Amino acid sequence: MKINGFRYFLREASKNVFSNGWMSIASIFTVLASLLVFGLFMVLTLNLNYIAGQLEGDYEIILVVDETYNQQQVEALGETIRGVENVKEAELDSKTNRLDELKDEFGENASLLDGYETDNPLRDWYKITLSDLSRSDETVQELEGLPGIVKIIRNQDTIDKLVSMTTYLGHISIWVMAALALISVFIISNTIKLTVFARRKEINIMKFVGATDWFIRWPFIIEGIIIGLIGAVFSFVVIAYGYHGIIGLLESLEISFVDFKPFHELVLLLIGTFLGMGVVLGGVGSLISVRKYLKV
């Protein structure tokens, strides 16, 4: 594309956005509405994944330590466990500590536990969390091989449910977002079709003067992209304010048992996705709607 040509396209496109006044505003609102639904879903999915990730990350597996191990050996074992791949954290829950907790639990019946201090039958525990819960099997296998670990306590059922829920969410969200994007392109191409229809004479004149198809397409595509970008910026602002508001409200009510994804972690992804979607929706929408009028 020559510089002359590009300037011409840009000038034509921006002129058309203005001269089509209401039509442009209608298209911008279409993009805005589509992206709001899309964005809402995206934020929801991101948070569900975030929460699922938290649940996964918080899920504890208990490693029971050989009771013949002395304190030094236990601590050394701790280092080895932390060195195992996929282990996020490993926390020692010592037998003395657990005995104290047990006593608290028994309360006035604590006398049952008399004599435990001198000969504690309880065993040291390491409570570990994993970075990726879906790979728990191989990690557990590796841990089982470590000398000093006599037993591993985990609830495979719960793990499986958690893992399948998060993968399921991931799949669903991809499909729903793809469907929403498709619907948006369809709606936007219909709106832009009206502006193309209003200018079909112009397109026809361009054709018989000898304009190439791409020369005719570019201004419409750029017009679509401009409209898409404006719609994207507006919908981003709405989503951003809405997110802040809703999260603030939920946190002030103090009913949330889980954390939501903090906004600053979302912002780049949101901006990128919205601008990208705006460009694609507008551009592809225009491309589709101008196609019919080029066949002369």
Add this chain to the structure above:
Amino acid sequence: MILFSNVSKTYENGTKALDNISFFIERGEFVFIVGPSGAGKSTLIKLLMHEETATSGDVIINNVNVGALKQNQIPYLRRSMGVVFQDFRLLPKKTVYENVSFAMEIVGASKRAIRRQVPNVLSMVGLSSKAKMLPSQLSGGEQQRVALARALVNNPAFLIADEPTGNLNPKTAMEIMELLDDINKRGTTVIMATHAKDIVNAMKKRVIAIEDGVIARDEVRGVYGYED
């Protein structure tokens, strides 16, 4: 040069518009295509512009077989010809100047070339003083002059005019014809489809008469020859 060699055109609905037509137009000629409505004049023009393609036979323009052109080559064929229509087909929101410069922007001409050529061609059609007006502020004859300026601004080898005087009064029509004659004298081949008996008779140019899709006459200094 333009060569039609055994050209037939049958539309999808079965209408046979042209039936085995052959003729040759030399560079620099002025040719009228005449005939009753529905005889096939418009189809002939459409074949020249590649708006339609021949069902059989060859249309050859400047040694290029038009029927064999790929879709992306058609714009370049159209740049070799200027086209004028009965309904002018100007862009209503653009000024006279812009309507003409538009045709140069489309072919990727430089800003400098546009600024040099557009005033030239506007002065040639006698519209320099109306360059900033919109088409709606002009008379029919003036609008057709703008269309002519647009058709000529890229110095095409051919000028194709489809009933260019159809919407004009006789006096204005004759002015447009004089302009076409001037253009022809500068070396541009002019092909004009028309119903205008008086004009054809007055100009004394080559006349190709089409009736029911076949060539009825092809005369060097012809007359219209129909009573309509």
